[in-house]
Amino acid sequence: MSNTQQLEDFITQVRRDIVRQVHKVNSGHPGGSLGCAEFISVLYQEVMERKEGFDMDGVGEDLFFLSNGHISPVFYSVLARSGYFPVEELSTFRLIDSRLQGHPTTHEGLPGVRVASGSLGQGMSVALGAAQAKKLNGDDHLVYTLHGDGELQEGQNWEAIMYAAAKKVDNLIATVDRNFQQIDGCTDDVLPMGDLKVKFEAFGWDVIEIEKGNSIAKILEGLKEAKSRTGQGKPVCILLNTEMGYGVDFMMGSHKWHGVAPNDEQLKEALAQNPETLGDY
Amino acid sequence: MKKYTDTGKKDTRSGFGAGLTELGKTNPNVVALCADLVGSLKMQDFIDENPERFFQVGIAEANMMGIAAGLTIGGKIPFTGTFANFSTGRVYDQIRQSIAYSDKNVKICASHAGLTLGEDGATHQILEDIGLMKMLPGMTVINPCDYNQTKAATISIAEHHGPVYLRFGRPKVANFTPEDQKFEIGKALLLNEGKDVTIIATGHLVWEALQAAEQLEEKGISAEVINIHTIKPLDEAAILASVGKTGCVVTAEEHNFLGGLGESVARTLVQNHPAPQEFVATMDTFGESGTPEQLMEKYGLNAAAIVKASEKVIKRK
Numbered sequence: 372m373s374n375t376q377q378l379e380d381f382i383t384q385v386r387r388d389i390v391r392q393v394h395k396v397n398s399g400h401p402g403g404s405l406g407c408a409e410f411i412s413v414l415y416q417e418v419m420e421r422k423e424g425f426d427m428d429g430v431g432e433d434l435f436f437l438s439n440g441h442i443s444p445v446f447y448s449v450l451a452r453s454g455y456f457p458v459e460e461l462s463t464f465r466l467i468d469s470r471l472q473g474h475p476t477t478h479e480g481l482p483g484v485r486v487a488s489g490s491l492g493q494g495m496s497v498a499l500g501a502a503q504a505k506k507l508n509g510d511d512h513l514v515y516t517l518h519g520d521g522e523l524q525e526g527q528n529w530e531a532i533m534y535a536a537a538k539k540v541d542n543l544i545a546t547v548d549r550n551f552q553q554i555d556g557c558t559d560d561v562l563p564m565g566d567l568k569v570k571f572e573a574f575g576w577d578v579i580e581i582e583k584g585n586s587i588a589k590i591l592e593g594l595k596e597a598k599s600r601t602g603q604g605k606p607v608c609i610l611l612n613t614e615m616g617y618g619v620d621f622m623m624g625s626h627k628w629h630g631v632a633p634n635d636e637q638l639k640e641a642l643a644q645n646p647e648t649l650g651d652y
Numbered sequence: 653m654k655k656y657t658d659t660g661k662k663d664t665r666s667g668f669g670a671g672l673t674e675l676g677k678t679n680p681n682v683v684a685l686c687a688d689l690v691g692s693l694k695m696q697d698f699i700d701e702n703p704e705r706f707f708q709v710g711i712a713e714a715n716m717m718g719i720a721a722g723l724t725i726g727g728k729i730p731f732t733g734t735f736a737n738f739s740t741g742r743v744y745d746q747i748r749q750s751i752a753y754s755d756k757n758v759k760i761c762a763s764h765a766g767l768t769l770g771e772d773g774a775t776h777q778i779l780e781d782i783g784l785m786k787m788l789p790g791m792t793v794i795n796p797c798d799y800n801q802t803k804a805a806t807i808s809i810a811e812h813h814g815p816v817y818l819r820f821g822r823p824k825v826a827n828f829t830p831e832d833q834k835f836e837i838g839k840a841l842l843l844n845e846g847k848d849v850t851i852i853a854t855g856h857l858v859w860e861a862l863q864a865a866e867q868l869e870e871k872g873i874s875a876e877v878i879n880i881h882t883i884k885p886l887d888e889a890a891i892l893a894s895v896g897k898t899g900c901v902v903t904a905e906e907h908n909f910l911g912g913l914g915e916s917v918a919r920t921l922v923q924n925h926p927a928p929q930e931f932v933a934t935m936d937t938f939g940e941s942g943t944p945e946q947l948m949e950k951y952g953l954n955a956a957a958i959v960k961a962s963e964k965v966i967k968r969k
Contacts, residue, residue: 427725430726430727478753485725486722487754494718496750499719500724502722503719504728527746530709530712531715533712534715
């Protein structure tokens, strides 16, 4: 993509896709999806080196694993609008016989998805395997992941975080969506995770913080910096400070929209705040 | 009856190790992972010959299953190694989501299954793993009976695309299947023809079934013995052909009677050809510490138990 306006238009359309998907089936997770719209869009549109089409092995291209699979609406929208499957298919989200399951899966053959996720805490381990396969294959492309911050409460992550540094998996950039929200409330109320930067560093990672995780410019800058730090013996972590529900004012600043769909009126309001840019599906 | 000779007791886990070593030489895509049990799983030869294709993950089985799933992305064929307990129950959700539901070509290789793990006791003696694994859609479940068969199965599963659970054990047991016998996934082996009762056995109980058949022969009972090494997909045709002839069946396995081979056989019979069946298996119980022989005796998993069950089931015809 050539300029910021185009990228902004892309993201605005992704927001529309997110709220329209969850509204139609009155279920799904709009809050985290909206909060990561900028990041996943920038990753796919500006940062990742991707081949035409899709094959499972992904040799010779960068890979992305969504560990917090419940933010499938943003993942599906970005995949569709990046050419992996027809945009019209977004209208089948969570419906019977759809490839767009509530949480992403390879099982129905949806292009762009390389592992099922949704049961939390498993994505980093899978990404580590894929990153090590790349090394075995002499493929110098990178593996990206995204994790919810609440998701780090799952112990498997810390097995993976320990392993990544110990085995010098330095072709991995793992991003944590640090929005401080989870279903039951603020992460600090549910189970405080403390200083994640200090924790990742103590485990031997190189950590970058993106203070404004909903700023396109800051995300671009942060990902560029992260890429420059790969290949130096350490896995790279990005702590991405986002706001859950970003871009729809009444969904922001609370955990309430983690897993709730807007009603007809709320949809209208959300769409009015995000006018159509690339065309609705 | 057909005679089988024990060519010298060997552990099935060493069969796995030997198979993995051979795969290291023949298939460059085969990689191995272990969660701090290299010695127990007999993986050292593979590691020595292919250090770059081995991943020591430490005591972190959940992470190991995920890494294995990821290694398939890029065309690798990962073989994970740890005890059966830690290969299944401990990591069930990782296998379910990241491997089975994600259609990943991972070979879950599990040693020290069942009571014959022995002295370590019930914390490590899983008797539920066949059930856990066979319920996962798309999972192949294999429980070979001796060293030769375990080695052949290990080599064979590398050629099969899809997740596999390969179950084997700790103790040295009779090695009696031919060294050059081809391993066909899902294909039962008819070890002895008989007409009065069908004994269907898997894993360590296959040798016991052969001993039982000899003892039954002395009593004038003709027992057909089938080695089911693949519990899923089950060779239903072989089972139905045999039970159609004998009219009754004894299943024998080192596993809980709930969820094991016996239930798969019972389901096959109920749907196609109902017949009396007796179960030589553990009866909804945990194990305990003891020598393998003591435990198999106490929990009724030996030739004597199979003889008794055969006599009982014949009377029910």
